[in-house]
Structures are given as structure tokens and as C-alpha cells.
Amino acid sequence: MLSRLPFNKQKRVVIISFVALPLLLLLTFSYYPALELVRLSFTSWDGLSPDKEWIGWANYKEVFSNPEIFGVFKHNFAYFAVGIVQNIVAIYFAVVLNGRLKGKNFFRLLLFLPYILNGVAVAYLFGYVFDTTNGSLNYLLGQLGFGALSETSWLGSESFVNYTLASIGFWRFMGFNMVIYLAALQSIPGDIYEAASIDGANGWQQFISITLPNIYKIIELNLFLTVTGALEVFDLPFVLTKGGPAGASETFVMKILETAFQFNNYGLASAMSVVLLLFVIVVLSIQRFLLNGKGD
């Protein structure tokens, strides 16, 4: 039937029918819930009752004026800081494993494996590592002769609990970042390096002048993933510390869940989600602005 139609019309029919289905799915399962979220954020819905009372901007005012809510963002800073280090280490490993090295596929696999593990499983695993009295880390430290250090409460110290948790994220996602960098590195043609070494450039100069500019877009992508990951971290503190000690490791997403499901304030929780979304956009815009300014 289609073959009788003129070519342009055929093309249009094919395009529309192929695009319609994914668009329909996208609209029903992504955009409609998102819009519903925005609508709920202006109500005081308790998650159950049929009437959703419209209360205007009150929820948003609450989010920004209550330090208990907005203040937890500073806990996310640790994840961000560790995320930067994680990217540097990932580039380092990518460069090393891109060169000539015996058994490099094995090392690649080794570094990538943690990413495959389920997040909650990873959290439980590290619960045993960081346990103060029976944990393997403190046991190791004790055996190595660091008596005082081996009694550290890794998950119980308000000052560095977030860094302890972030280090687990490091262990888990470094390999993933590395694989992305590796793919980028492999797309750089080898003759550029050849030409550079003929001109007498050493390894570091090659890295700065050839490798970095070529993987710039990928660094941006990885930073994007790191920043959103840092802002939305949830599973590690939820399983390991329940936000403790005394709320020191509570993250914004945990706060959202608590607000919705423990305090039955779905309206406020929706507003918090919208704020988180906006926050991610703002941080990413800043990051893009800074990186592009440098890049061009």
C-alpha cells in the first residue's frame, strides 16, 4: 500500500510512525509524571486524600527558608570533591591502560567490575568493611600496627562520614568513568602522537596538548555524571548510616523520601524534587559556562 504513495509521503509516514511510539512512551512515562510532580509541588497533598489543596508557593518558601531542608546540600559537597579526584584517577588509569601493558584487559576488567555490582549490595559489603569493632579495615590497620587509627569510627564521625561514604562511590564508579575515557582515548588517531614525538614532545606534553583537548567533551560528560551523581546520592547513606550520626550524612534525596513517606507531606516533597531538578540544571550550566570559556 505504501509503495503506491509518492516517496516524500512514504518517508513522512515511516518517520511519523517510528517516532510516534517512543514519543508516546516518553510523554506518558516521563513528561506527564514530571508535570504532575510540578503540579503536586503547589499543593499540600498528604499522599492519600482525594482533595489536593492548592497552596501556591508555600512549599517552595519552606524549602528555601528552612535550613534543615536546604542545609543538607552541604553534605553533598564531599561526594563532589571525591568525584573530582575520581575523574582524575580515572583519566590516569585510562591513559595507562591505553598504552602497551601486559594483561591490560585483565586490569580493565578488574577496575570496571565494581560498577556491575548492585548499589545496595555494595553498601552492605562496605558496612562490614567500615564496622568499627569487627570491620576488616580496622582489623587491617590494627595488624599493620596503627593502634590508634584502628579504632576509628569510619561511619560514626560527623566530620568525615560523608568522605567515607563518598570513597565507596569512588570505588564503585571510577571504573565506569575510566571505560568512558578509554573509549575516547582509542578514538584519537595514533599518527598525531607519532608526529608529536618526531617533533620531540615528551609524554607529559603529549598528554597536555593532544590527549586532553581530544577528550575534552568526554571530560565534560563525566563531570556531568559526577555532579548529578553527587547531588542525587542516596543508596549509600540510606543503607549504611540512615543519615546518622545525628543527621551528618543525610542527603537531599533522603530528605525528600523522608518528607513524602514518613511525614506524609507529598506536596513539600514534590517541591523539593523540583528544586533538586533546578539545582542540577543550575550547577550544570555553571560548569558548562566555566569549561566552555576555557575550551574555546
Next chain:
Amino acid sequence: MKKTYSLALVSVIMLTTLAACGGNNAETNNTSQTNNAGSGTATSEPGSASDISGELVFLTNRTDMIDKQYADYEKRFEEKYPGVDLKFEAITDYDKTLKIRIASGDFPDVVFVPSIPNAELPNYFAPLDDIQFSGDIHFKDLKAYEGKMYGVSSGGSTVGIVYNKNAFEKAGITELPKTYDEFLAASQKLKDAGIVPLASNFKDKWPLDTWVFDIPTLIGGDAAHQNKRAETDTPYTLDNAYGKSWGIIRELHQKGFLEADVNSTNWEQSKKDVASGKYGMYLLGNWVINQVIENGAPAEDIGFFPFPADNSGVAKAPLNPDFFYAVNKNGNVGAAKAFIHWMIEESGYDDFAGFIPTLKSKESKLPQLAEFNSFAPKFFEPVSPVDAATQIQNKAQLDQAAAVQEFVLSKDPQKVLDKVNAAWAKAKKDLGL
């Protein structure tokens, strides 16, 4: 030509499926609306007891009992009521999941009451006053609204010290402590014997609920303390029941009677440690006794006595309800009521779960509960929660167990209370209560 047909066929099928989707939606909407409208009038006349038949679904949180005890329950229940087809559906994360299903307008016939205000109970559940139990039951008024009962407790539990008798023997404790000072002395003996006196499971938060709900009841001699918070701007002070209760766990922490690092506790491991005598005691509900026994302790080694919260020497204990059965008012009400009656009177579920029976006249078969009762404790039954207190607490986003954590860890506990009170007062004012 063939192509034309198949294409036409495909489009017809797609269109009909789409149309069917839409039609379905409209239909369910309609039915739920009519149901709502209809039941508004139907609630006034209690469901007639004669029509006990049809399918009956019970939504339970005990995933572990599916195909085991429940298979037996189903057989016995259907023997008594041959017309009923009883089904069990077990879910985890019960409260959240059930609330979502209730919000969708379609949920099983018998469920456990979710955490909603009592005033909303009549919107979803049928009144259960006409179930004829063989005697008085506990917690009759807790899930009631305007004089009608909407929930029947599946069992009760009390809170006290669950202890390892071997550990006590090893530490040279010959007599169980009856006052707070004796309790401290016993703890010191345990500590000197290299045993961690009390497993608090501080990190996990929920075990601290005891200090929020139960111990203040014993100290104040009043179970309504959570409700009375609604009447004041400063519900948490150092010299009231909360301050005293939280002060006890703070003192235990400072004297080193809790785990070495309270921020790094492990609930599953602690059960094994209490069972083996590495830890001496728990301050938890009697439900934990069976779990300790499952983790390797001989049943006769585990004992249970009331927690001496003060030096009066009078044994006191709270009596707390477990989940409440409720009946979907749009479901199979008659059979559901028969099922609840059967669960309470005949199933034996209370003994299996280690509950204090809901029927006041029934005795528990658990030996530890017998030991507990030998202290002749004065039991405090809870009062039904006042919505105002819950509202303020939700508005203030107050997690009391987290506040206990902060209180215990902080150098200046008064500051923690000030912070909590300030949030409380602000929420109270914002709500206009």
C-alpha cells in the same frame, strides 16, 4: 493486496487496543465513583453475617509465612467456611505499598491499618463492632472513629529487658534488678566480665523508638504523653518524661554500657551476639525473644523482665498493639469479618508470632512472658493518637528517634531539646493549633 490486508488488520488491532485502554480507564473510574457514592449510604447498615462466601484476599506483611503457616490457615479456615476462597498476598514495605494501593481505589479485602489519621478510617474501611468475640479484647478504642471500631489488633507486645541468662550468670548477677540503681550495678558487673551490657542498635534508629514511646510512659506513668505534646510549645524538656528517658540512654552510653561504637552497630549480628552471650541485654519488645532463639540461643537461656526505669521498685510495662486488621468496605465484608474472628480466636497466630493475645482472657504460651508476668507489672495500654500531635510532628518534620541520637551524642543535650522545641513551636503556630 495481501500487504494491504495485513496493514489494515494491524491498524484495526492497534486502534482497538488503544480504544480498549481508554474504555477501561473510564470504566474503572466510573465504578470507583459509584462504589464511593454507594458505600456512603451502605456503611450505616452493617453487612449481614449470613453471606460468608466468595473470594477473600488478605494482604499481609509476613512474607515468611506464605506456603507455610498460611497454607495451613487456608485449609483450616476453608474447612470451617467452605464457601470462601481464602487467598494470601504478602508484600514487603507494607505501609507505603498499601497506601498507594488505597489511593488507587482498589485494595484487598483484609489489610492491616496503614498509618493514616483515624478520621480517615471510615473512608476506606468497614466498622467491625459487630464481630462477636468470646470475650473482651485489648486495644478496642485505638483504631476507632466516632464510636465505631475500624481495626482489631492482631496481637500485643510489651517492652522490657530481654537478657541472656548465661551472661548474667557469668557476670555474677544473682538477682534480677528491680530498681534503676540495681540495673546500673548489674550493667557494671556485665561490663567488668567483658560482656557488652545492653545492645542498643543505636545506628539503626528504630530500636530507639523504645526510648521515645515506652520508657516515657513508664517514667510519667501516663501513656498519653505523645498526645499531650500538642498542648505545649516545649514538649521536650530535661525534667519531663522525655528528658528523663533520653537521659537514661545517654547515661548508659557515657558509662560505656552500650556497644563500643554506637554509630557502627549491626542488627543482625546483635541477635547472634545476644544469643551467644557476647551481649547481655536488649531493651525491646517481646517479639525479639523468638528471633534471638532462632539465632542459636536455647529457649531456656533467654529471659525477660520489666525495665526498671526508676527507683520505685514498682514493675511497670507498656502494652503495645501490633498491626490492626481492617476490612475494605468495598470488599467481601462478611467473609472478612469471619476471617478476623477466626484469626483472633482460632488460628494460633498470636502464639506463633510471640504476641500477647488480643483476647484478654487468653494466656500466652511463651515461657518468657510468664517470667515477665511473675513480676506483676502494671500494664499501660496506649491511648489513641490525637491528630493534632501527629500533624505538628509531620509539619515540624520531627524524627524523634533521630532526636534521641542527637541528644545522646551531643555535648550539650539542652541545645538539642531547644532546637526540637523551636521546630515544634513553629509548626504548631503555622498550623494554627
